[in-house]
Amino acid sequence: MATSYGQFCPLAKAMEILDERWTILIVRELLLGSTRFNELRRGVPRMSPALLSKRLQALERHGLVDHEDGAYRLTECGRDLHAAVMSLGVWGLRWIEDFGDEDLDPHLLMWDVRRTIGAAWPAGRTCVAVEFTDLRRAGRWWLVVTDGTVDVCDYDPGFDVTATVRTTLRTLTRVWRGDVSWEQAIRAERVAIDAPRDVRAEVPGWFGRSVLAAARDEVSAS
Known part of the structure; x- marks a missing residue:
């Protein structure tokens, strides 16, 4: 204590x-x-x-x-404590926007992404690769979603890859936090999605985002 x-x-x-x-x-x-x-x-x-x-x-x-x-x-x-923790997180998003390189962690980010995967993934098994172009270590990840069950791998699971997302760790962190949208990041050429055209358009909707991002949007709209 x-x-x-x-x-x-x-x-x-x-x-x-x-x-x-x-x-x-x-x-x-x-x-x-x-x-x-x-x-x-x-x-x-x-x-x-x-x-x-x-x-x-x-x-x-x-x-x-x-x-x-x-x-x-x-x-x-x-x-x-749920309301108090959410309020602290939303406050942090609204008023403390900057974070340093020492705050970036691919393991933590991918674990968080795993927990916020959306419901729009196709039925059956879908494998999406994520490549952090700025990392020499822990730079390649795979999200495997099978009928709503999500696994995140830092090794090649051996499944056919439906799409590959290439970006920097900071960019995907900012997208997941809700600081920038997928559309903004793609337009600025900070995110590239390697997939057939119809799949490429769907990939942003497959990824979730921080629950705090949605809460911040609600607060901003009120």
């Missing part, structure tokens, strides 16, 4: 639990549906396993998380 602020203010008491490094991001991952330890690790790849375990134990101790049968799930208390 973080050091007490010595205040009766409810916000101060909440932050005594939540303001330790990584804690709110772990809550984010749980809200997004991760339940297993290794799934949570993929959402916070720069966090050590030991520290992740420690933070999960603290959340369990404070009644925000249940740990049963190897799965971590938010309690009613933990789920009640």
Whole structure:
């Protein structure tokens, strides 16, 4: 538990639990549906396993998380943080637009893309390759969607590729965040899609985007 602020203010008491490094991001991952330890690790790849375990134990101790049968799930208390976490994320999108190269991570991006794949993918199995032209390592990825089940691979799964998306890590990150649209990125020649014409037109709709992007749009429209 973080050091007490010595205040009766409810916000101060909440932050005594939540303001330790990584804690709110772990809550984010749980809200997004991760339940297993290794799934949570993929959402916070720069966090050590030991520290992740420690933070999960603290959340369990404070009644925000249940740990049963190897799965971590938010309690009613933990789920009640949904609005607060979404609001913080939307605030970050609206007011902190810049991010440095040190914030870019292909593993985290592709894990997030996997979780936000849209429902417009064709029936059966479809394989889309993603090539980050600016990366020497972890620069090639494959999204395999089979009747709604999504796998992300950093090795060639051996399936026929329906389309190949070529771009930089920063560009696809900005597209997924909702900072720029697919149309804008393609028009600026920052994204190239190698596929038959009819498929090429469909690919942007196959990819999802951050849930925070949609939430930001709703706030901006209100």
